[in-house]
Amino acid sequence: MTKPLLRYLLSVFLIATIVLPAVLSADDQVPTRRALLIGIDGLRADALKAAKTPHIDALIESGAFTENTQILGERYQENDTISGPGWSSFLTGVWADKHGVHDNSFTGKNYTEYPHFFHYVKVQFPQAKTHSFVDWSPIDEHIVSDADVHKVYPAHGHEEYTKQDREVTRDAVKTLREDDCHVVMAYLGAVDETGHRYGFHPSVSAYTTAIERVDAQVGLMIRAMRSRPNFDAEDWLVVISTDHGGQGLGHGGGHSIDEIRTTFLIVSGQPAKVGKIEEQTYLVDVPVTVLTHVGVKIDPEWELDGQARGLK
Template sequence: MRIAPLLSLLLLTIAAPLLAAEKEKHVLLLGIDGCRFDAVQKAKTPNLDRLVANGTYSPTALILGDRYRKNDTISGPGWGSINTGVWADKHNVQGNEFKEPHFDKFPHFFHFVKQAFPDAKTVSIVDWDPIAKYIVSDADVSLSTKPTGANVVATYAKGDEKSTAEAIRLIEELDPKAMMLYLGQVDETGHAHGFHPSVPEYIAAIETVDGLVGQVLDAIAKRIDEEWLIVVTSDHGGEGRGHGGGHNNPNILHSFLIVSGEGAKKGKFEEQVYIVDAVPTLLTYLGVKLDDAWQLDGHAVGLK
C-alpha cells in the first residue's frame, strides 16, 4: 500500500473545508451625526439592536480625550477625530471652518487601508459636504449626496436615503474593502426640535435612520463569502437644540461606540472608550499592523 499518496489525499480532504470557510474581511464605519444613545434606547431600533446583540458596545464613548479638550464639540472636530483616529490638536480641526487642517500628516483611515492593500476598493458616502471636501482621502469613490432645499431636515432625510441606496449599490458592484457611510438627519432634527429622548421628532428621525441601517445590513448579509466588521458611532450628543461648548456636559460629551460582527466580542465595554478608537479597531480587524509613527490616539477595542 502506498501510504504517502493516501495521507496527502486525507490531508487535502480535511483542509479543503477549512480553506473554504476562510472569509475575506471587510469593514464599515457607520456614522450617525448628533445621535444620543439614550434616545436610541427609547426608540424602536431593531437594526441597531441587532448590531449591539452581535457585538460589544458603550453608551458613553467620549468625544474628547484627556490630553486635549480645546476644540468645540461640533461636527468638524468630531468627524475629523473619528475618521483619523487622532484628536484635534493633531488633525487641527477646531470647529467647522477647516482653516488649516493637518490631514496630510494625519490622514483618513483609507490611507492606511490602501498602504496595506493597494488593490482594495474604498468608498465614502456622506451628506455633510465638509467630510467629502476636507477629510476623505484615498477613496476610490467619494460621494456627497446632500440635495438642495429650504427645509434642512427634509434635505438631509433625502440625502440619507440616497446615501443608503448608493451604499447598497456600491457594496454589490464595487465590493469595497472599507466603507464609510454617514447619515445626517438625526443631527438636523435635533437642531430643529431638540436633542432629547422626549422629543418625538428626534425619536422618529432615529427610527428612520435605523430603517436605512437595516437596508445596508441586509445587503451585507447577502455576501456570504465575506466577513464584515461594522463600527457605529456619533460625533457628539446634544442638549436643547445645540451641542457647541459642551465640554462639561455629559449629554454632549457622550457618544456611543458599537463594534459588531463575528470578529467582535459580545457584551458591554467595561473600559472607557473614545471615538478615536474606531479607526485602529477597523484597521486591526483587517490585519493592518498599526505603526507608532502614525501617532494614533485611539486603540483597537472590542475585537476577539
C-alpha cells in the same frame, strides 16, 4: 548531477515557490477581512435607547457595545464639540491638536500628516477598495482621501438631509450588494439636523422618529452586506457611532455636558466580542478598530490616539 547545478536548481526552485509569490501575490494587495462603518451625526445615546431601533438593537445584542465613548480626549480638549473636529477625530484616529480642526471652518487642518484612515488601508493593501458616502459636504471636501469611490449628497436643513440620507443608503446598499468593496463608510446627517430643529432629547418625537428612520437605513445596509455571495468568507465587521450628542437645540461648547460629550460605540459582526465594552472608549478608537480588523498593522509613527475596541 553536479553540485553547482544542484545549487542552481535549488535556488530557482526557492525563488519560484517562496520569494516571487511573496512579492507578487495579489493576496498581499487586498485585505482578507472587510468593514462597514456607519456614522450617524448627533445621535444621543439615551435617545437611541428610547427609539424603536430593531436593526441597531440586533447589532448591539450580537456584538460589543458601550455608552461610555468620549468625543474629547484626556490629553486635549480645546476644540469645540461640533462636527468639524468630531468627524476629523472619528475618521483620522487622532485628537484636534494633531488633525488641527477645532471648528467647522477647518482652518488649521492637517490631514497631510494625519490623514483619513483610508490612507492606512491603502498603505498596507494598495489594491483595497474604499468607498465613502456622505451628505455633510465638508467631510467629502476636506477629510476624505484615498477613496476609490467618494460621493457627496449636499443638503441644508432636516428635510433635505432626510432625503439625502436615503440617497446615501441607496448607494451604500448598491455597493455592498454588487461591488468588490473592502471598507465602506456611510454618513447620515438627518438625526443631527432634526435635533437642531426640534430638540436633542429622547422625549422629542421628531428626533426619535429620525432615529427610527436611520435604523431602517442601517437595516437595509446590513441586509445588503449579508446578501453578498461570499459573505461568510469575507469576515465583515460593522462599526456604528456618532460625533456628539446634543442638548436643547445644539451641541456646541458641550465640554462639561454629558449628554453632548459622552456617547456610544457599536462593534458588531462575527469578528466582534459579545457584551459590554468595559474599557474607557473614545471617538478616536473608531478608525483604529476598523484598521485593526481589516489587518492593517498600526505603525507607532502614525501617532494614532485610538485603540482597537470590541474585537475578539
